Amino acid sequence: MAKKTEVTVEEKLRALYDLQLIDSRIDEIRSVRGELPLEVEDLEDEVAGLNKRLEKMTSDLESIDFEIKEKKNKIEESNSSIKKYSEQQKNVRNNREFNALSKEVEFQELEIELAEKHIREYKAQIEQKNEVINQTKERLAERESHLTHKKNELDDILKETEKEEVALIKKSEEYEKNIEDRLVKAYKRIRENVKNGLAVVPIERGASGGSFFTIPPQVQMEIAGRKKIITDEHSGRILVDEQLANEQKEKMHELFDGISA
Incomplete structure (x- = not known):
């Protein structure tokens, strides 16, 4: 019997940030419609x-x-x-x-x-x-x-935008299924409690994206190590390092281009 592959913390972080990018794109589309x-x-x-x-x-x-x-x-x-x-x-x-x-x-x-x-x-x-x-x-x-x-x-x-929005909602649901329920619930709870819907944010110039509170160097190193899920003590957002964020953004932009084409 084949041993089930355990998902690493890094993979969980990437999956969560991918989900964030998809949901943020849906938010953008809806904001275009505005009021x-x-x-x-x-x-x-x-x-x-x-x-x-x-x-x-x-x-x-x-x-x-x-x-x-x-x-x-x-x-x-x-x-x-x-x-x-x-x-x-x-x-x-x-x-x-x-x-x-x-x-x-x-x-x-x-x-x-x-x-x-x-x-x-x-x-x-x-x-x-x-x-x-x-x-x-x-x-x-x-x-x-x-x-x-x-x-x-x-x-x-x-x-x-309707075609793109429907396709993105479907993708969001698909990505959710690949993330453990505990993390999905935490992610959704954070999204509801922050005004811009950003639950997973990268470190940008030594600060938490979206809230701009400075992250201590030691914590930044832990985040870059991708060994555990770390949240911003001020906003409660899940933090990822800038390199991981850029890699996932590049990957998801290709996905978005394919959907909107």
Whole structure:
């Protein structure tokens, strides 16, 4: 039975830094999109809100039109009643009947005045709502135009980067499988706790990459020896020597060029 080859610390460091380079490239692609997806989403919500507002105001106008028709019908009915009562007054037998009919005529005239007052109010509401509708339509047209522009911008970026991003995510998952779970979990935890997503960084000019805290010479020698996994005491990042980092960068650039070709 063949003896299982044990993975050296150096191999673990190289694998972790490769994973970091892949994930950093994914981060770069996503940063190109920036806030665009959120901008598009906000614009879509705004357009939907404006359309809903227009629907509500259009429905309100229909209700007001209906009320105006009702008031006009009421005026016609009152005019008809006035005509009828006026005719009846010609044939009354006494003053009591005449006065009763006069009160009916007076009541119908008041009803007409009230209906006309309501119609004037409704027409003022229509004018006001039409003004708001026109302003809303202008705003909607402007927002829809802006949304189309932003969607096209996002689509162009997605077309350029989506294929590469999907391929890199797949590679990231593949590389994770070749690293022991304990290290992957530590790597992901560090990535979540640092703002730039750099969990594995090289020593650059005697300092930790990404945080720039000076690393003591003795620790630098241990890191260069690649015999154990060492973390930066200030940031918690996993440290690798500059030579290893450059070798892996060169290797991964070839991979990235192949994916984006």
